[in-house]
Amino acid sequence: MIIIESKRKKTENILKKYPNAIIADVTSQAKDGLIKLSPFYPYGCIPIPFSKGYTAYSVEGIWQGLKVFENEDIDTSVFYNDTMKGIKRTVRKHGRVLGHRKGVHGTEILDYVEAKHQIYIPTYRWMLEHKAMDIIKRLRKASETTTIILLDYNICDDVDSETKPLSHAYLVKAYAEGLYPFDDLSSSMTTDNKEYSHK
Structure with missing residues (x-):
C-alpha cells in the first residue's frame, strides 16, 4: 500500500498512524x-x-519555462x-500568470488545468518511464508487503483543481499502482528529440 503524507508533518505522528510503515x-x-x-531533479x-x-x-524546468506571465513570455x-x-518563476517578479504556452513556438496558451493535463502530467510520466523505472519497480515490489508513506510538500491528488498544485508523489503512487491519469496524452511527448543546446 502506498499513502501520501505531508512532509511538514512530524515523523512520529505519521508512524503513530501507520506503525511499521516505511517513510520515503x-x-x-x-x-x-x-x-x-x-x-x-536534473536528469537532462x-x-x-x-x-x-x-x-x-x-520536469519543473519545463513547467516553469513554458509559463507565460503578464509581463514576461516563456523563458527557455x-x-x-x-x-x-532558482527554477521557479514567480508572480511577484513577473506579474499575473496568463497560462502555459503549448510548446516553445506554440501560439496557444493553456489554462492551469489544461497545462497540468497536457504538459506536467505527461512530462512527469516520461521522466518516470525513461529515467526512474528502477525506483518505481522497487517501490511497487515493496508496497506489496509494506505500507510506504511518500512525503511531499503538496498532497493534492485532484488533477482538475484550479488552485492547488498537483502532488508529484500522487503521480508516483498512481504510476506504481497502474492508475496514472491521462495516458492518452502521452503522444505529445517524443523520444527522438535531440538535446537542444542553449547558446
Whole structure:
C-alpha cells in the first residue's frame, strides 16, 4: 500500500498512524536516491511537449519555462538549469500568470488545468518511464508487503483543481499502482528529440 503524507508533518505522528510503515521522502530535499523522483531533479534530455527538438534538464524546468506571465513570455533559459535551485518563476517578479504556452513556438496558451493535463502530467510520466523505472519497480515490489508513506510538500491528488498544485508523489503512487491519469496524452511527448543546446 502506498499513502501520501505531508512532509511538514512530524515523523512520529505519521508512524503513530501507520506503525511499521516505511517513510520515503520524494521531494527535492530528500537525502537519498529518492531525490531522483523530484520534478526538480536534473536528469537532462527530457523532451518538452509540443516542442520537437527541444529538451530540458528537469520536469519543473519545463513547467516553469513554458509559463507565460503578464509581463514576461516563456523563458527557455530555465530549461537548462541543472542546479535544482532558482527554477521557479514567480508572480511577484513577473506579474499575473496568463497560462502555459503549448510548446516553445506554440501560439496557444493553456489554462492551469489544461497545462497540468497536457504538459506536467505527461512530462512527469516520461521522466518516470525513461529515467526512474528502477525506483518505481522497487517501490511497487515493496508496497506489496509494506505500507510506504511518500512525503511531499503538496498532497493534492485532484488533477482538475484550479488552485492547488498537483502532488508529484500522487503521480508516483498512481504510476506504481497502474492508475496514472491521462495516458492518452502521452503522444505529445517524443523520444527522438535531440538535446537542444542553449547558446
